[in-house]
Amino acid sequence: MREMYQDDSLALHTDLYQINMAECYWADGIHNRKAVFEIFFRKLPFGNGYAIFAGLERMIDYLQNFRFSETDLAYLKSLGYNDEFLDYLKSLRFTGSLYSVVEGEVVFANEPIVRVEAPLAEAQLVETALLNIVNFQTLIATKASRIKQIIKDEVAAEFGTRRAQEMDAALWGARAAIIGGFDSTSNVRAGKLFNIPVSGTHAHSFVQAYKDEYEAFKAYARRHKDCIFLVDTYNTLKSGVPNAIRVAKELEGQINFVGIRLDSGDIAFLSKEARRMLDEAGFTDAKIFASNDLDEYTILNLKAQDAKVDCWGIGTKLITAYDQPALGAVYKLVAFENEQGEMEDTLKITSNVEKVTTPGLKRVYRIVNKENGKAEGDYIAMADENPQEEKRLKMFHPVHTFISKFVTNFEARELHRKIIDEGEIVYESPSVIEMREYAKESLELLWEEYKRSLNPEVYPVDLSQKCWDNKMRRIQEIREAVEKM
Numbered sequence: 001m002r003e004m005y006q007d008d009s010l011a012l013h014t015d016l017y018q019i020n021m022a023e024c025y026w027a028d029g030i031h032n033r034k035a036v037f038e039i040f041f042r043k044l045p046f047g048n049g050y051a052i053f054a055g056l057e058r059m060i061d062y063l064q065n066f067r068f069s070e071t072d073l074a075y076l077k078s079l080g081y082n083d084e085f086l087d088y089l090k091s092l093r094f095t096g097s098l099y100s101v102v103e104g105e106v107v108f109a110n111e112p113i114v115r116v117e118a119p120l121a122e123a124q125l126v127e128t129a130l131l132n133i134v135n136f137q138t139l140i141a142t143k144a145s146r147i148k149q150i151i152k153d154e155v156a157a158e159f160g161t162r163r164a165q166e167m168d169a170a171l172w173g174a175r176a177a178i179i180g181g182f183d184s185t186s187n188v189r190a191g192k193l194f195n196i197p198v199s200g201t202h203a204h205s206f207v208q209a210y211k212d213e214y215e216a217f218k219a220y221a222r223r224h225k226d227c228i229f230l231v232d233t234y235n236t237l238k239s240g241v242p243n244a245i246r247v248a249k250e251l252e253g254q255i256n257f258v259g260i261r262l263d264s265g266d267i268a269f270l271s272k273e274a275r276r277m278l279d280e281a282g283f284t285d286a287k288i289f290a291s292n293d294l295d296e297y298t299i300l301n302l303k304a305q306d307a308k309v310d311c312w313g314i315g316t317k318l319i320t321a322y323d324q325p326a327l328g329a330v331y332k333l334v335a336f337e338n339e340q341g342e343m344e345d346t347l348k349i350t351s352n353v354e355k356v357t358t359p360g361l362k363r364v365y366r367i368v369n370k371e372n373g374k375a376e377g378d379y380i381a382m383a384d385e386n387p388q389e390e391k392r393l394k395m396f397h398p399v400h401t402f403i404s405k406f407v408t409n410f411e412a413r414e415l416h417r418k419i420i421d422e423g424e425i426v427y428e429s430p431s432v433i434e435m436r437e438y439a440k441e442s443l444e445l446l447w448e449e450y451k452r453s454l455n456p457e458v459y460p461v462d463l464s465q466k467c468w469d470n471k472m473r474r475i476q477e478i479r480e481a482v483e484k485m
């Protein structure tokens with residue numbers, strides 16, 4: 001590949017319109033006014049009842065290293081931007097603050113998951129990359145969690161790299177899969193970079209490369225103590241499983257016969273037959289791995305057929321989020337500093353009530369019932385409110401306001417942490433394995449009704465009265481202003 005410019009920064013990993021807007025802000029002298037943007041999505045993916053947030057560590061890294069390199073500036077110059085603006089970009093760093101839920105957090109539609117408070121131009125320029133990161137990683141972590149809910153305590157191995165939307169997706173998708181509950185990835189680079197477990201068996205080409213299947217299994221066993229033999233290259237029950245058993249018996253005590261992998265045919269039938277054959281040969285601990293275009297629906301179906309599978313290898317349908325390839329998280333301006341230096345709430349109106357943004361600086365709380373340890377819902381309040389002070393908290397639906405309830409014995413857990421404080425990182429990321437543990441604990445707060453894969457109940461995400469009143473007032477003000485025009 002001939003590179004005209006070195007690929008040495010991520011500052012241009014943005015949409016052109018962000019740079020054009022930043023140029024106007026700079027020219028008009030409003031680029032340093034304080035802006036508050038929130039990231040949220042309006043619809044949960046895959047018809048799921050919750051999402052698992054992922055992407056924070058990469059966002060931190062991106063913001064910390066945000067700078068326009070010499071080659072970025074040279075390229076922008078070639079597009080026609082003037083030297084003074086380029087000088088401004090040259091010294092630009094991210095000096096704002098980042099608030100976010102942590103990776104592994106259970107999140108829902110219409111609640112702010114990330115908040116950026118920064119000089120307007122900076123906040124604008126980073127939008128695209130932040131959404132790019134959050135949308136993909138959260139989508140894959142959610143798909144992984146959804147699949148893991150079906151797999152339960154059996155092993156889930158991520159096999160998707162070869163089918164992913166290129167290398168970045170494979171790498172960060174592997175990490176997101178672990179956060180969502182997977183046990184391992186086949187991507188060795190992901191193992192190295194993120195310190196996550198790697199695992200693997202072998203391919204059909206390996207069997208084809210040797211004289212016969214028996215020789216192939218033996219060759220593998222000569223080099224590897226832990227052996228999982230792929231048994232479907234020629235004939236699973238007549239040749240594959242018998243050859244695996246033969247090698248396991250001959251090398252008993254020398255190898256650890258972990259099990260076999262099925263990658264084609266009727267997985268329910270073959271796994272039951274293979275189980276019987278392994279048990280009869282005395283290998284009752286040998287595991288049966290299955291792969292081949294699996295997803296939560298096929299796995300559920302296979303379980304209903306009583307398939308004897310212990311470990312599930314899942315690639316394409318996880319890493320590409322096959323049935324819903326994008327999460328629609330957006331980045332919306334909710335407050336902006338006016339000419340007098342005061343913060344003003346802003347909102348974006350649409351004809352669809354559910355799409356109107358919620359203005360102002362807000363905090364998000366998970367309201368946990370102290371009696372049963374379960375979440376009653378999430379509660380979005382204005383920054384100066386403290387729901388914990390309420391004896392009796394009114395929670396009501398933000399659109400259908402007649403749907404309401406009072407909660408008394410509760411803990412209001414704030415979901416956002418301060419991650420970057422005016423350019424300085426003030427948060428230490430846990431390990432990916434700790435994120436997975438956190439996701440598991442967060443899910444335990446939810447009633448099963450929100451976690452089922454089909455038609456889950458809708459988890460409440462409510463606005464405080466003050467937040468709701470503020471929103472209605474702002475909508476009214478904008479309507480009146482528009483009518484006067």
Ligand SMILES: Nc1ncnc2c1ncn2[C@@H]1O[C@H](COP(=O)(O)OP(=O)(O)OP(=O)(O)O)[C@@H](O)[C@H]1O
Binds near residue numbers: 269
């Ligand atoms: N018992 C079963 N019930 C439902 N679905 C199954 C069952 N067994 C396998 N499957 C799924 O059915 C699909 C079978 O696809 P396909 O026909 O392409 O596989 P195959 O022909 O057996 O294997 P390949 O073409 O990869 O050699 C896969 O998604 C697989 O996971």
Ligand SMILES: O=P(O)(O)OC[C@H]1O[C@H](OP(=O)(O)OP(=O)(O)O)[C@H](O)[C@@H]1O
Binds near residue numbers: 160163
């Ligand atoms: O089916 P997925 O969920 O995407 O899982 C990954 C697949 O990749 C491999 O097959 P591939 O056809 O690439 O090669 P192989 O069959 O020769 O191993 C593997 O055997 C799985 O079937």
Ligand SMILES: O=C(O)c1cccnc1
Binds near residue numbers: 159261
């Ligand atoms: O280790 C495996 O079995 C594996 C890895 C990637 C893709 N398919 C299978």
